[in-house]
Amino acid sequence: MSENQEFKKFIEQLADVSEQNILKYMDKDFSVEYKEDKSPVTIVDKSTEEILRKMIEKEFPDHLIIGEEFGGSTDITDEYTWVLDPIDGTKSFIAGIPLFGTLIALLKDGKPFMGCINVPCQKERMIGVIGEETTLNGRVVRAKETGDISNAVLLTTCMNDAIKYFGDTFLSLQSRVAYTRTWGDCYGHLMVACGRADIMIDPELNLWDIAALMPCVVGSGASFYNFDGDCMGLEDQVFSSCKNLKADVLAVLKNQ
Incomplete structure (x- = not known):
């Protein structure tokens, strides 16, 4: 298995676990806090990022991790850096609107190299790798060619x-x-x-x-x-x- 395949397999595992954690809170009551910039954050955002961090630390202890909820060094000159947004669209999540997702990225030498957009409620998972075709639920997808x-x-x-x-x-x-x-x-x-x-x-x-x-x-x-x-x-x-x-x-x- 190539290094790219190993990373993709691991990203799938991260997406699976984050999805399971998020969905168990859907349509349930949970508290909402507000950050200094007045953006909302929930226990679901925090617990999801904690789970992802633990998985990455166990699998790749030498890799840097940056996340929305718990930060991390902004010096991304390391060979590999994971960047996490446990719930992108927290306002939608709080309102029960299903168009939010988990963002998982892997930077290589400080540049985006591999990314996953996982939309739990829609059961849609997009994975992209620089130099490869993007897939949605394992199927290659293409953008439109609208000219007007x-x-x-x-x-x-x-x-x-x-x-x-x-x-x-x-x-x-x-x-x-x-x-x-x-x-x-x-x-x-x-x-x-x-x-x-x-x-x-x-x-x-x-x-x-x-x-x-x-x-x-x-x-x-x-x-x-x-x-x-x-x-x-x-x-x-x-x-x-x-x-x-x-x-x-x-x-x-x-x-x-």
């Missing part, structure tokens, strides 16, 4: 946040597409990667929000980029889109 932005489906997590961050340029982009939906967080990027949507706009993200997305999106044939048109998967705002729409998206957002 007027036919595009635009996604974002929160309309208010997108307008606050991009201002009138987001409204301009919205006016050019076929329609806009808020099927957001990691699920929006999954939808672009598997050909269900055309553009996903995500402002103000952290490393654990982004690192797993890049291999999945790129391996589907879609573009994954920042405001400058490039992305190594570590920036604080990213866009996923069909390759044919990248230039149009950037031109509108830059008001060119």
Whole structure:
């Protein structure tokens, strides 16, 4: 078994265990706390990350780990670094909306190398590896090849946040597409990667929000980029889109 195959097998195990832990709390009562930035966190976020950390520490004791709930060194120059977001879309999870997911990424020499988007309630698991084709539940998927932005489906997590961050340029982009939906967080990027949507706009993200997305999106044939048109998967705002729409998206957002 190659090293890539070993890592993929282990990521599947991490996704299985995290899914089991999360689903046992669905439709149950649990307390919600709020961080300094006013974002919510639950016992489910924390316990899921703790479980994943213990599994990684046991299997790869020399690997670095960074997670949303318990942090870790931001010096990601080690050969291998795991980046965890136990529940991407905690607000959806709290509300019982099934479009949240667990993000598991493996960085190699500080760059996204392998990623998993696991959506427990939908039973959808996307795995991407740089240099390989992205799979959804084991089946190769491809992004759409939409060439006309007027036919595009635009996604974002929160309309208010997108307008606050991009201002009138987001409204301009919205006016050019076929329609806009808020099927957001990691699920929006999954939808672009598997050909269900055309553009996903995500402002103000952290490393654990982004690192797993890049291999999945790129391996589907879609573009994954920042405001400058490039992305190594570590920036604080990213866009996923069909390759044919990248230039149009950037031109509108830059008001060119």
